[in-house]
Amino acid sequence: MASNNRPSFLLLTIFLISLLVLNAEAQQQTETRLRDARQCRLERLSASRPSRRIESEGGVTELWNENEDQFQCAGVAITRNIIQPSCLSLPNFAPSPRLVYIQQGRGVLGFSAPGCPETYQSSGQYRGSKGGQQQAGESDRDQHQKIHRLRQGDIVALPAGVSHWCYNDGNEELIALSVTDFNSESNQLAPTLKSFYLAGGQARGSQSQQQQQQQQHEQERDDYAVNIIREFDSKIMAEAFDVSEDVMRKMQRADDRGFIVRVEQGSMRMIKPDEEEEYEEKSRRGRGNGLEEAFCNMRMNTQLDNRREADIYSRQAGRLNSVNMHKLPILQYLDMSAEKGNLYPNAILAPHWSMNAHKVVYVTRGEGQVQVVGHNGRALFNERVKEGDLFVVPQFYVATKKAGDNGFEWVEFQTSASPMKSPLVGSRSALRGMPLDVLTNSYRISNKEAQDIKYNREQQHILFPPSGRSSS
Known part of the structure; x- marks a missing residue:
């Protein structure tokens, strides 16, 4: 009996050992991927501008060079979309979470999240058909997820x-700056920018001979622009959608309009969140799947530049507005956050370091002097930056900003849902919390000088007005 069970026991042992080996290899590959993505081999930082420009029928997509050392260190990619009035940014999704700042304009944004109900019902629209004719009993309404x-x-x-889309229903360009976090646990692909478009784009192989000879990043642009639906077998897709193959071929045809397309006048009649149109809450059938409560009803956006909701305010120096997972709970799923800074002329943002996040800083108005110092005591960044400049401040690197004569504004994206910063000076700062004896011996200064270091900014926290002292 025992001898008959021995082969089975040996096979089970071999299987378990193989499983353990495969699991260890997978774990090692994951750790290697994360370690490589987070390596920071920085000799210097610099203000950066977009390196690529993709023109579409209804706007422009600008991309920063994601291979720059500072972006590799932070594990992020930066894009900026400029959408013309009455134009639509086509539906797409990405394998990594993104934070988007609306720099200019207005519009509407729609999501199609799996498991979420279609709670908006717009009247006066064609809802559905079979064989080209509306079925009896069907109301002339379109149901969709919240906008x-x-x-x-x-x-x-x-x-x-x-998947998401954006429509500019305003009278000026809609400018949106996006930061994508590759190091998120959501992303198990290579740390590079990917967008999966469900429509539009540029078909592979449609470039001219001259375009085919351009640099590698131009080839990557063409891959980035492909409508993924067009590569599937048209017969299978037609059957999956239960439509004619002719309809499917229209969905799959080459489209040179790009990522942002013009919309015919009057053809975007879906319900909008600030209009007094009739809408109904669709009755929920069956039991909830838990996703609705945790995700579907969450706010997707909030105002970052509201003066009345500033987290830190100084009448002489400026203000800071922060949005983290406590203000916008969905950010806990992205593990990202944002902050808007406004310095008055010649005011200073105290030297500080981020304890748990990289920061991507984009200048939105004015100009100022920025310094960033690394662990080796070298200044990696010491430049005067202006509107449109973008740079990275890695985790733990110490940074400070001083506004110019016309003030200085910026927005920064942080790779933590609940970021923490540690100021070097001011109330509740690192040096303020140390005994005077530690300061006198560390810097070889007098007791009075140590007291000045600790207490001269004791009534101020991180935002400092000009002191009026000379540099001597």
């Missing part, structure tokens, strides 16, 4: 894998 109003100064959370 969100976007305004200048909003910060928007785009979860990984959730």
